[in-house]
Amino acid sequence: MKIGIKYCGGCNPTYDRTDVASRLKKHSGFNHNIELAKQGTIYDVIVIICGCICACADHQNLEAKYEKVCIISESDIIKLLNNIDKIKVL
Numbered sequence: 001m002k003i004g005i006k007y008c009g010g011c012n013p014t015y016d017r018t019d020v021a022s023r024l025k026k027h028s029g030f031n032h033n034i035e036l037a038k039q040g041t042i043y044d045v046i047v048i049i050c051g052c053i054c055a056c057a058d059h060q061n062l063e064a065k066y067e068k069v070c071i072i073s074e075s076d077i078i079k080l081l082n083n084i085d086k087i088k089v090l
Contacts, residue, residue, distance in 0.1 A: 001088060004037030004046045006059050013051030015074045020049050027081050037062045045084060047071060 005021055024047065025034055037046050039061045046064040048057050049071045059068060066087050069080050 001032045001044045001084070002041075003032050003034045003084070004041065004043035004062060004064070005034065006037045006046060006048045006057055006062060008048075008050040008052075008055075008057035010051055012054070015051070017049045017051050019074070020047070020071055020077055020080075023077055024080065024084075027084075032084075045069065045087060047080060 003024070005024075007017060010017065021034075037043060037059075042063045042065055044065045046059065046062050046068040048055070048059050048068060050057050051072075053072050055070050055072050057070075062068070067083065069076075069083060071077065071080060
């Protein structure tokens with residue numbers, strides 16, 4: 001599985017955004033290719049890590065085969081990991 005990560009600009013973060021990426025990498029182990037999302041690459045999942053509820057990170061130019069998941073708080077991490085586990089089965 002190929003996962004792209006897109007961070008917001010970080011102007012008003014309300015939680016540790018890098019912790020989300022770390023937890024994703026730890027959860028995934030070596031089973032997934034995780035990288036900063038690039039335009040022109042199609043990912044299985046794109047994780048948009050926004051620091052607050054504004055969720056202003058621009059991601060329209062990024063392509064995901066299955067879904068884009070927007071994280072706006074630490075509580076969204078569990079939802080993200082569950083979604084990725086479901087997609088792994090496909």
